[in-house]
Amino acid sequence: xxxxxxPEIATRLSAAGYIADGELVIAIQLMxxxxxxLLLEGEAGVGKTAVAAALAAVHGTELIRLQCYEGxxxxxxxxxxxxxxxxxxxxxxxxxxxxxxxxxxxxxKYLLERPLLAAIRRPRPPVLLIDEVDRADEEFEAFLLExxxxxxxxxxxxxxxxxxxxxxxxxxxxxxxxxxDALRRRxxxxxVDYPDVDREARIIMASVEGAGASLSVSIARLVESIRKExxxxxxxxxxxxxxxxxxxGLGVETLGDAPETVQETLICLLxxxxxxxxxxxxxxxxxxxxxx
Numbered sequence: 529x530x531x532x533x534x535p536e537i538a539t540r541l542s543a544a545g546y547i548a549d550g551e552l553v554i555a556i557q558l559m560x561x562x563x564x565x566l567l568l569e570g571e572a573g574v575g576k577t578a579v580a581a582a583l584a585a586v587h588g589t590e591l592i593r594l595q596c597y598e599g600x601x602x603x604x605x606x607x608x609x610x611x612x613x614x615x616x617x618x619x620x621x622x623x624x625x626x627x628x629x630x631x632x633x634x635x636x637k638y639l640l641e642r643p644l645l646a647a648i649r650r651p652r653p654p655v656l657l658i659d660e661v662d663r664a665d666e667e668f669e670a671f672l673l674e675x676x677x678x679x680x681x682x683x684x685x686x687x688x689x690x691x692x693x694x695x696x697x698x699x700x701x702x703x704x705x706x707x708x709d710a711l712r713r714r715x716x717x718x719x720v721d722y723p724d725v726d727r728e729a730r731i732i733m734a735s736v737e738g739a740g741a742s743l744s745v746s747i748a749r750l751v752e753s754i755r756k757e758x759x760x761x762x763x764x765x766x767x768x769x770x771x772x773x774x775x776x777g778l779g780v781e782t783l784g785d786a787p788e789t790v791q792e793t794l795i796c797l798l799x800x801x802x803x804x805x806x807x808x809x810x811x812x813x814x815x816x817x818x819x820x
Contacts, residue, residue: 532586538553545735546582564714566699567701569702583698589652591654592643594643606681607681617633634686648689661700662704723765725748725749749819751768759798760802761798771793
């Protein structure tokens with residue numbers, strides 16, 4: 529595939545519903561140019577996972593996701609054997625040639641692809657999203673680094689499987705654990721922050737039906753102000769979009785004209801009891817004064 533220019537990348541991301549800043553567009557351009565994985569770091573809710581989905585749309589290819597978690601092991605990420613079908617085949621072939629039966633039950637027919645193996649066997653390079661890699665342990669991170677370096681895996685019963693195509697790899701991290709220097713060296717890096725008012729307003733207009741420019745800017749400004757309050761859980765972009773859809777659905781055209789509705793619908797933004805108690809009607813009115 530011919531490398532895309534920065535304007536082409538930005539346009540295709542926008543068409544896929546992702547409004548990117550200039551630094552991310554450059555990171556994606558270098559990612560395709562150098563063939564390197566892209567590590568996206570940032571707070572939960574800033575749109576890191578959405579980058580991978582938009583990138584799949586940019587390239588017109590499949591998105592394959594590996595969700596990381598504590599205790600994730602190689603079999604869950606790479607491959608497993610379909611043991612139930614193998615046992616049935618062994619039972620059915622009992623009394624036959626043991627060697628032939630072993631070769632049969634450890635064939636492709638009984639292999640269950642997991643995300644890493646699936647990603648390197650696609651004829652067309654997919655986008656491989658390794659989501660929240662910081663939740664996996666250091667041992668798995670070392671294994672992952674080996675796979676991303678070689679793009680081949682060894683299955684003892686089948687031998688070495690080399691990549692049919694090299695996937696576009698996106699890793700995300702919420703910073704719950706420090707990643708190794710080796711993994712960081714292997715990747716390009718971009719920090720995804722909360723969008724500024726202008727970009728969040730454009731995100732609202734691109735994602736929420738009926739969102740006009742004036743209301744979208746007002747919503748983005750108020751969300752920015754709320755994020756600066758002392759909150760336990762800062763609202764992310766998904767919460768902003770839910771809130772915008774709620775306000776529009778309730779017929780709100782100007783935030784300052786509907787302070788009670790604004791207050792009541794903050795349940796879309798504030799997801800803990802402490803945060804709901806902290807953003808009182810008095811606080812909301814004070815913040816609305818900044819928006820006007």
